[in-house]
Amino acid sequence: MTTEDARNIAIRVRGVTKAFAEVQVLRGVDFDVEAGTIFALLGSNGAGKTTLVRILSTLLKADAGTAVINNWDVVSAPGGVRESISLTGQFSAVDEMLSGRENLELIARLRHLKNPGAIADTMLARFSLTDAGSRKAAVYSGGMRRRLDIAMSLIGDPPVVFLDEPTSGLDPQARIDVWQTVRELAKHGTTVLLTTQYLDEAEKLADRIAILHHGTIIQNGTLDELERLLPSTTVEYVEKRPSLEDVFLALVDDTTTSDAGTASVTKGF
Numbered sequence: 100m101t102t103e104d105a106r107n108i109a110i111r112v113r114g115v116t117k118a119f120a121e122v123q124v125l126r127g128v129d130f131d132v133e134a135g136t137i138f139a140l141l142g143s144n145g146a147g148k149t150t151l152v153r154i155l156s157t158l159l160k161a162d163a164g165t166a167v168i169n170n171w172d173v174v175s176a177p178g179g180v181r182e183s184i185s186l187t188g189q190f191s192a193v194d195e196m197l198s199g200r201e202n203l204e205l206i207a208r209l210r211h212l213k214n215p216g217a218i219a220d221t222m223l224a225r226f227s228l229t230d231a232g233s234r235k236a237a238v239y240s241g242g243m244r245r246r247l248d249i250a251m252s253l254i255g256d257p258p259v260v261f262l263d264e265p266t267s268g269l270d271p272q273a274r275i276d277v278w279q280t281v282r283e284l285a286k287h288g289t290t291v292l293l294t295t296q297y298l299d300e301a302e303k304l305a306d307r308i309a310i311l312h313h314g315t316i317i318q319n320g321t322l323d324e325l326e327r328l329l330p331s332t333t334v335e336y337v338e339k340r341p342s343l344e345d346v347f348l349a350l351v352d353d354t355t356t357s358d359a360g361t362a363s364v365t366k367g368f
């Protein structure tokens with residue numbers, strides 16, 4: 100590895116394979132993620148996204164290949180990897196019997212950080228959960244729970260963040276809130292690897308997009324690069340109508356967000 104690579108590449112994956120019994124899920128996965136960027140791993144149900152994330156976060160051993168996170172090898176230095184990452188899984192790690200604040204405090208204590216109460220308050224504020232902080236997580240909406248889950252995983256400011264399907268099951272506004280959170284992370288230098296089945300999520304968030312299909316990365320590039328893979332289409336003139344997403348977002352939210360597209364829709368038609 101050259102010095103330049105060591106400085107810029109936060110996640111390096113080479114030739115990773117994994118089979119479960121006779122099912123060969125990963126057949127040689129290769130990619131790099133530059134530090135401070137958002138990398139989206141796209142794939143259908145069962146493509147192996149969660150399997151790969153579990154390998155990169157040391158929860159599962161690959162059959163072959165190497166993965167280096169923040170300059171730590173997942174096999175020879177799993178402790179270094181764990182200290183460098185956070186993982187928000189496809190299924191929530193929130194303890195429903197505890198309040199939002201208690202969940203955050205618990206993680207701060209487990210990470211041996213000073214002032215867990217103050218850390219919890221900061222995270223509640225950062226994720227717009229201050230008002231709900233003392234309520235049990237069991238009564239949170241899906242979007243609130245997901246934000247709490249992400250907040251919990253970010254305690255201690257890990258340089259590399261894995262988000263496995265961060266917005267599945269969320270309504271459009273909650274998805275945009277999570278996207279904003281992810282953008283903020285990358286803006287502050289955190290490297291984000293997210294998996295998703297939503298093409299628009301990858302389109303709106305990611306610096307680079309990789310497509311995992313039949314166990315390998317079949318394409319990896321910026322949105323522009325991926326779009327250029329298709330032959331240019333014939334130009335047609337059509338009346339532009341707002342998408343359902345534009346209309347929905349305009350109706351449910353008074354504040355116009357950059358993702359909402361068309362801004363003005365008259366309420367109450």
Ligand SMILES: Nc1ncnc2c1ncn2[C@@H]1O[C@H](COP(=O)(O)OP(=O)(O)OP(=O)(O)O)[C@@H](O)[C@H]1O
Nearest residue numbers: 119122124142143144145146147148149150151296
């Ligand atoms: N522990 C396991 N034992 C056996 N098979 C497994 C195990 N974990 C995953 N698999 C299989 O590996 C394949 C890939 O699963 P994985 O969960 O990685 O897919 P995914 O891309 O995350 O899908 P989804 O979009 O549905 O979350 C599936 O066929 C799954 O059944």
Ligand SMILES: [Mg+2]
Nearest residue numbers: 148149189263
């Ligand atoms: Mg999955």
